[in-house]
Each structure stands twice: as C-alpha cells, then as structure tokens.
Amino acid sequence: MFSQLKARFGSGLAVGIIGMIAIWLIGLVILPQLLMVDYSFRPNLLPADIGGPKDVYSLTNYETLFGNHIHLKIFFKTIWSSVLVTGLTLVVSYPIAFYLAKVATPQKAALCLLLLIIPFWINEILRTFSWYIILAYKGPLNALLLGLGFIDRPIRFLSGDGGVLIGMVYAYILFMIFPIYNAIESLDTNQIKAARNLGAGWIRTHWRVVIPHAKPGIATGCIMTFMLAAGSYAVPALLGSPGSRWFTQIIYNWFFEGGDWNQGAAYAFLLLIICIGFIALVMRIFKVGLGDIAK
C-alpha cells in the first residue's frame, strides 16, 4: 500500500498521509473505543486502588443494568422508539425522495433540494427548540386545535414520548431523504415507464422496480436515522419529560451525576452494540455491503 502511495505522491507526502491517517485512526478512533470497552469491565475504584488487587475484570457493570428494571425498561424503550422513529421517517421520506428524483422537473427539484437543505444547516438544538414552542401546553398547536374546535382541552404533547418522536422525525428526516433520493435518481426512468407499460400498478412498480434499486439508499437512511435516534441526547432532553427518559440520559447521569464512569462505559458499550447490531441487521435484510453505505 505504501508503495502505491509513494509512486503517486513521492515518499515525503506518502509518509505524511500514512502518518495523519494512523494518528487519527489509532489515537482518535480505535484506542478510545477499546479503552471504553476495557473500562466497562472494571470496577469503579478510588484512584489509589487502580492497578491494585481490587482492579480485576468482571461483568458487574453489566449485571447492574440487567438487575435494574427501570434502566432495562428505558433501554428497550429507547431501542423500540428508535425503530419507530426510523420507520416513521422512512414512510414520510420515501414519497418526497421519489418525487424529487423522478417526478419534479429539474428546476423544481433543485429548488426543493435547496429548501430541504436550509433547515439542515440550522442547529439541531434550535430546530428541536421550535418544536418545544409549538407543542407546549399553551402553545400555538393547542391554540389552533382549540380554535378549530377539534379538542375541548389542550393536550399535553410533551408529557410522554410523543414529542420526542415528532422532534426526532423532524431532526433526522434529511438523513433519510438524501440517500434515498441519490439512489432513486440513478434509476433509469425508462425502467419505471416500462413497468407501467407492462401493466404494473403504482404499488407494484414501486415494490418491484424502484425499491429494489433504492435498497442501498434506504439502508443508509435507516442506519443513519436509527443511530442518530438511539444516540440522541438533545431531543429527549429538550422534548422529553422526567417520565420519558432516553437511555443516553441514563448514561449521562452515570458520568456526571452518579460519578461512576465504569458503569457509564458499560451502558455506552451496550448502546454501541445495539447500533452495530442494527447496522448488521439492516445490511442483511437489504443485502448491501459496507461499501454501499454513505455514498
């Protein structure tokens, strides 16, 4: 590998390139992850005891989670809700992506894409905060619904997980639309016409022609959305209530309130495993490789 780099860039630059990559991959990506895993298997000790006889590997930190029903419940709720967010986002995004890629005229599509990107350029916290205003007990949504006579009393949108789900779908929708849009755009429009011509209905055309072609995009979108949802701290912290905590909030508490980093590391590692598991599952379902993701 070095010889190929050297042949193209000369040895000085090749050494520089390898060096930069090595520092980043080893120092910032690999070692911190490994150390986090290592941490999660050790007990939380006073600095004096570290490296001493009590510093042995054990599964204690993981047993804590499985012994704590509240944490376990939040853990599974986080996974389930993230799957729900992913599914909802996919359903909302697919028609938009298809419209942009195949229905809209090029000028319209370009304008829509620009409009889509603008909220994406804006801080996630701010976007979530706006939903906080909208969904508030005395907020404009309740005012509107009351005014139209749909409801008699304002609804507490922010007391359960509902607000969190709405906020997340909103926050991550672009991570779903863009990969699917890119995938559908590369589909030859004549294939859709041919399917229609052969008598296939819209649903069948999508199911048999468009969706199979868009698989890598759908997989990428689902992976990104799930990962962002399961790992989100901002949205549940802003839109959730004390009764609807997210697993990331439990992790945060172990670090900065419970002061038990080892315990927090174990929780974090479990979250990471869930995300990796989800990626593996999606890649299996859609039969795509890592190389197809995030193109």
Next chain:
Amino acid sequence: MKSETIMRFAVRFYIGVFFVYLFTPLIIMGLATFNDSRFPTVSPWKGATLKWFEALAQDGAMWTALWTSVVVAAGVLVVAVPVGICCALFLSTVQGKGKTFLYSLMMSPLLTPGVIVGISTLIFWKGLSVSGGVFLTVVAQTTFIAAYVMLMVLARLQRFDRTLENAALSLGATQWQAFRRILLPYLKPAIFSAAAIAFLQSFENYNTTLFVKGYDTTLTVYIASKVRTGLTPAVNALGLVMISVTILLAVIYEVKRRREQSMNG
C-alpha cells in the same frame, strides 16, 4: 386518467404539507422572538417588541460561549480537514486487500452515536490526565468530522483524471509539484465545501460536546441549557440571528458554487 389526476393532486398536497411541516417550526421560532411575552411563544400574542435582541446583546455568557464555539470549530477545521483529505487521497490511490476494511474503519465514526464518541474520548484522555475542555472537544469532534471531510473530498477525487498527473510528471514535475499544481487546485472546491460543512458540524454539535466540554461551554450547549433553565425569548433572538446567518451563508455558498460551475462550463 381520472386516477392519475387524483394521484397528481395527492402528491402535490403531500409535498405542500411536507414543506409546511419543514418550515413552520422555523417561522414560529422567529415570530416568538418579537412577542412581548416572558416565555417564548406566539399564542397568545402580546404585541411586538425588539427587547429580546437587546437582552441577547447584553448576555455576556452567550458571547463567551460563541467565542468558545468559534475556537473549537477553528481547531476542528485545522485538524479534520487535512486528516480527511489524507484519507481520501489514500483511498483513491491504494488498491488491494485490506482497503475495504480500512474504509469501514474510517467510516465507523459516522456510524457511532455521538455520545459514544464523546465518552470514549473522555475516558481515553483521562488515562493521559487530560480532562474535558476546549482541547478535548476539538479532539472528539475531529474523530467524526474528519470522516465527513473524507467522504466529500473522495467524491470529487473519484472524478479526477489521473493522466493529468502523469502528464505533469512527463513534463518534468516532481510528484510534489504535480500534487501541488494539478491535484490540489482540482480539489480546492471540495476542500472548501468540506471545510464549511466541518465548521458547521462542529458549531452545532451537542451530543458529543456534552461529554467532553468540561467547564467550557459552546454556543449550542449554552442554548440547550437556556432552554431547560431560565427560558426567555432571548433564546429565540439568538436562534433567529443564527438562522439568518446560516441562510445567508448558504445562499452565498450556493451562488458562488453556481457561478463556478457555469465558469467551468
């Protein structure tokens, strides 16, 4: 024919609803800034005011947080852009076994939840007796922002015609000269885009920053804390300013990109 018409109408309706959904929150937030109310809301409307901009301007903690964000973003830019470029150069040059593995490894920070990037960075540097703060924030953000830069630069590199480099060599250029004079100018637009995205990503990052910020506060963290405690429409004022600035930057960027595109035929 009839079902086609209904279909078309349904699609238009859906697209319309979607864009309303996309922009309503931003509009509501903007409007709430001008409402003369103690809490950020638009209902009930208590009359227009500009006092929350004034309150914002006098918020010293906000200015400190803004400065911290700029410092962090600049730091990330300086490290993540070169790293990302190196990765892209590596991937576009090297063939053979292990390439797919390395590519997956380079992509992995993008597929790891931000909180975990923050946590692992915090734990790793604790072992080196470095605790949270601006430095760790730069390090943690660089971990995944470098991967964004890599993807953007790689996308342009894949369209590069390598015979141009051979042409430069055949005319007597050293490999460094060929890189400096041929490849780098070609990559320039992608590098600038990647730098802009890197800056923005750093500026708005919350999940990772939260774990490694130590006692330093970035603007995003500051806004989040304001939302949860002591909420006043001054936060909206800040949001409105940030939205305006980002839209302005986006428009400038877009105009510039289009002009360059038309210049290059």
Next chain:
Amino acid sequence: MDSSVHLDNTVMQFGDFTAIQKTDLTIQSGEFFSFLGPSGCGKTTILNMISGFIDPTQGDIKIGGKSMHGVPANKRPTSMIFQNLALFPLMTVAENIEFGLEVRGVSKNERKKASDRLLELVALEGSGTKKVSELSGGQKQRIAIARALAVEPQVLLLDEPLSALDLKLRQHMRTELKAIQRKTGITFIYITHDQGEALTMSDRVAVMSAGRIQQVADPITLYRDPHTAFVASFVGENNGVSGKVIEAKSDLVVLDCGPLGKLAGRSQGNIAVGTAATLFIRPEHFRLQAENGMHTLGATIDEVNFEGAYLTLNAKTPAEQALSIQLGTHQFSESLKKGAPVSLSYNELDAIVIAGEGHV
C-alpha cells in the same frame, strides 16, 4: 545529440501475464517511429516503459545510449502526448505550455518567450491567455504538442493522440505532425491502431501482436513484404489461401491448393517442400484478364459493391474460401453480378507465401 531509444532485451510482466515478450529494438535518433497493433497488443505498455511510468521486469531502456534504469518519469528526456491530451483544465493555454519550464525553475520572461515561440510553431499565436475549454479539438491537439515540445525533449512519445478527432482533422493533423517532426528533428515514437496514420507518417513501423513485435520495416516494405501472416492480414487487406508446398526454388514457391490447383508466389523466409504454407494476394492485385505467366483461379461472385473510383467484389472459391477483389471502375461490365462465375488472375510476383496454415 544522440536521441536514439534502445529497448535492450526488455520484458514486461504483470503478475503471470507477459505484456511484452523479450524485445530488442533500436529506434534511431530523429526517426518518426510507430508501433502499430490492435488494442491489447502491448503498444501502450512499451510507451509507458519508455516514458518511465512503469519499469521493465527484465532488460533495460536506453535513451541516447544512457540506461534509464531507476530514472523516474520526470527525469527522463522524454515527454508524452496523451490519448485524451490531458491538458490542465484549470490553467490557461500559456500556463499549460509553460508548465514544464515552470517546474524546472525557468524565469517568467524565458517562459513567456518559449510559449510565444511554440504557439507560433503550432500556428496559434496570441491564444496564450485563452482557457483550455475555449479551444476546439484541433487547437487542443496543437496545444498538447506545444506543451510537450516546450521542455525540449529528446524523444516525443505520442499515445494515439489523433483518435479523438474527426476524420478530416485527423488527416490534416497527420501532415502537420510530420512537418513538426521534420522541423524539430527530435525522435517521435507514435503508437496507434490506425494503419493509415502509421503508414503515412512513419519512417519505420513496428507491427505488434500479443506482446510481440512481428516486423519492423518502412511502410512500403511492410505492405509489400510482410514477414508473418499477422502482418500480411493486419496491414492492408489480404486474401489468404492455404496449401502444401510442392516446389521451392530460390525465392519462388509453388503450393498445391487442392481444388484451386497450383498457385505460386514469392517466398518470405525459408519454406521447405512438403510443409503447409499460406499464399497471400492483395485484393487490388487480381485481374479479370490473364496475361502471360499469370496464375488463375475460378470463383463465384457473391456481391458487387460500387465505391466510386473502384469496385469491390466478394467472391467464393469452389472450396468455399471467401475472396475480396478490388477493380478499377473502368473494368465494370454487366457480367459482374451476383452468382456469376469469374476467373481471377494475379502475377506471382505480387503474391507472397508465408509458412504455416494460418490466415489470422
């Protein structure tokens, strides 16, 4: 100055695949030399070895008598014109031409002088400030030549540079390239799959097939006296008729061609009596009227095509062998029509005999 190029027992292998079989060849100083062959024959590999983009597995490349072993591409006295020209799109025309001088640290003034002089040479005075994208195909071509000449190479390597141009421009550029080569006096090494280009411009041509040089000769010799069946059928059109050698005296060979009877031609190399051999007759060497000492074979016309100045006939021999015949239009008569018998004569000095069965 000696600017000869010597492929000194050069071999090039990529893994198990031998791209260039052992080759020993000297290209003279100041020669216009072409490598001609179908795609995949190894001609580009030879160019890449001379320019230094790849190193031969065995043997050496010598330029001006000096070994190029371990000398990288940017230190060799060669410069290359690429198939896609590879003009630098972000630079102006003048910057492109001056690039080679710039990287050598030549002063701005000197560079300007050089680019003005070269723009004049390629008849594009005053276009130095233009962008590359503003040029037409032919102008780009000339800028690529000017850029390659700016570094004053001893050897100019040209990798099918005309293939992207339309027919008319291509023919015009042939003359122009030849003129530039004469004016500058440097060695041109040209690779192409287009025999028209190779034959019109070159002093000598090497015909290549499957990593091996089949024959090196001047264009006329190549056409008249191909040494191998591959050259005979690749350069120009040819009809191959196989048979058994029944008589071989000095340079004339007689073959027994079965139902076609006994046919004779000039021998290429040593051909022994009793072995298999192939007789090659070019389409334009057939006559409808036999003259003294000519050989004649009978055939049936399959198709008559009128192409303006000449006629081409496709015919079949009794042995189902397809023949292609070219006649002057003045020889046309009503009797030349599909299904009609025709007797074809040729002069034995116009036909050649090459050992082996093969019509490639």
